[in-house]
Amino acid sequence: MELRHLRYFLAVAEHGTVTAAAARLHVAQPAISRQLQRLEHDLGVSLFVRQGPRLTLTDAGRHMLDIAADIVARAETAKMAAQQIAQGHLARVSVVAATTTIEYVLAPFTATLGAADPFISVVEVPSEAVHDAVFGGHDLGLAATAPPASRLAWIRLTSVPLRAYVAPEHAWAARRAVSLEELSQVPLLLPTRADPTRLVFDEAVNRATLQYLRYEEVESPPLRQALAAADRGVAVVTDLERFGARPLLIVDDAGDPVLLTIHACWNPAHYAAGSLAAFAEKLSVFSDTVVRADAERIGSPRSDPTPEL
Template sequence: MELRTLRYFVAVAEAESVSAAAERISITQPALSRQMRELERELKVVLFDRRTGRLRLSAAGRQFLDHARDVLHSADVAVGAAETISAGRLVRVTIAAPSTTLTDVVAPFIATFGPGDPLPSVVETDGPKALETLYQGTDLALVTHAPPAQWRSLAVAVFPMFAYVPPDHPKAAHRVLDLPELLADRLILLDHSFRPRLVLQEALTARGLMPRDVVECGNAQVAQALAAAGRGVAVVSDDPRFGLVGVPLTAGGAPLGIRLFAAWDPAHHAAGLLADMARRLQDHCVARYGTGVLP
């Protein structure tokens, strides 16, 4: 069954006349009548009641009309989607990122979207697994490691590592904290599945330093909550919460931070749009976190 035949059927049903429908869709009346009879033979259903002078749908024809309209509507939607794809546009965009990045970076960025932007959805995933989702339908992945060359990527930000303390803590007045100064306190650290912990551990190991008192935590917000409760100094890279003061960390005087990369498939039909979105995210991060955070 061809879509064209279904369109002919709907036209005849709405006009209640083969001649009127034929004129509307620019086909001869005999040809249209032949198409309708062939459709009935194919479906093995009588669609029209021809017993009176006026062409009317049979009971079966009335039921089939709704299905025919649904099929034609779905076909029109599919054609529209194909036109959008061929033009390199996106109706929807899926962004994958770690939980902290989704909360502190992606959500505020999505809040800047306008009516002309694709409808966003997000996928929460940890670390390098975000890149794997590019094989599974994700359009844009945010990761804290430089992606392999098979992906197109852009460094969108470098987020400082902070020591979070209550306002009355002695270290709250520091402009920065170098690693040896940090180790004088009990540290509230994320576990080793989190990039901030790995960055801190690499910097400590490179300088032969070892924390003496550590509380491990599996959530950055809970780490800050523990710091607010006076249980130690939380070392994370996310935005401040619970009234805490964030003191930037340095390692040998150099800022300690986490790079964030946006990655996408260069063969994606909307690769140009995704590149523009990555640059918009970069601008958003600069505006939100300051011009000094980019590499």
Template sequence: MELRLLRYFVAVCEHGTVHGAADTVHVAQPSLSRQIRRLEQDLGFALFDRAPRGLTLTAAGRAFLPVAQDLLTRAARATSTARAIASGAGDSLTVASAATTVTDIIAPFVVRQGADGPIGNTVEVFPENVYGVFARGDADFAVGTRIPPAEFRSRVIGHAYLWAQVHPAHPLAGARSISLARLVNEPLIVMSRSHGVRHMFDTAVARAGLSYTPAVETDSSALAIALAAAGRGLSVLSDDSRYGLRTVPIRAADGDLAITLYGVWDDKHFARDRIVQCLDELGDFVAELYPQGSHSARSSVRPDTPDAS
């Protein structure tokens, strides 16, 4: 069974038509149709029902699709590993993570590790795509905020705060933490509902029996920080602050709101031991950045500064 034929099959499934898939795989439509029929002959069963309205997967095709996707993923990872070894880059690791995690955690960790540090590259993607990029073999390991897939090894490497970003002139700028009940009465600059930090904040607000109306919703954390710095409200983010803003933890009934960070790797990876060691060191670094149980993590306030209720 040729991997090329599996790629054609998966492409047709993804696009829903042979015409759409042909453009993606750069094969003429009649040739692609013949290749799909050849794969069906090799397998001994039909993958698609062919009707005037188009193609639909047969029951056998639906069952075979995840098998084909898994084989292609494994092949991609094997190719990526072979290239890394052949290029002499086997000691330099690539990590897949969200842009905020790279900016606030991975990049400072690289600086701390110095010239001999293990991480040599990052792949920045949306949080929901972190593990998919890793599974395709585009990175040696992943650091994500969502529950990791069961087929890979994973561990919690720490927790990062969900902050209220507060203008230094605001009365709450000196608080060691801000309660949800107090925060929802402020003009809030929040991410759009598709973002994980927004979902986390909304869930905490709902559990507390509270509600709020956003002053601003945005897809850009950089803009949310800028608007807070301009004095238009308090932004709710996991990003570190800029423009002189104070970052203050948000207090719920069971403690400060925090995001769990997961390290994810494949036990079969040729650099498994180096990856695990890197995650150990990264976990120690995260604990320094965001000491749990201490309200002074990034709020830059005096120890005797009270909480804001």
């Protein structure tokens, strides 16, 4: 059994006659008739019954129809993929990222793509697992953790500021910013230690030679902010304001915002490394304009939804 036998079978099933199938495929009628007989011989079943000039599928033929269509489609997909590999092109990009990065960075970017751009398929993984997932075979990773030195190609996408959220009646509620030193002295609501936001916050606290002693670890960003709105502590997130909680920019001792940097990474040995680099550059432009602008508007009267990245 060969693929062309299955293609002839599908054409005759679709058009109803060998004559019409031959015209569609630009193949001589006797050749199609011989190959159909060969296919029936190989399968050991009759696929058609003749009713005048028309050929009608038998029960066996109807069962074979979907199977044949699937085999031919898979063969075409494999052929296309091989051509793209040879040319270094990508029709599909498999992206791994944490849930909120997908929701607030990748999904809005995907909405701007056109028909000529790759199809985006997504796998959700924790931020700390992104790099291993890229080494495991996925095309592109989006993460807020630094890539392993010299092992992955990577590009910075953007940086977004960390925010401290407080209850509406909190003494800081009317302020625009809060220092790391002030935060070290109050009860905090922090992400878990594997979360990139926590890593960035802890690094900033360590650089300032400070320490915080009173804190609760709350994995969910919305729940951290809800607890802050209920005045159960000060939440550290990069999310948009909700539940009435008030956002304050977290600044270091020089008055500079504490930033979370997001990057894209890929394996430089990937067959389409050049195409991935171009795709990541396009994502970088989007992230450093749209995503960063949204993040910087948190706390303003016309604030737009922004992620916990």
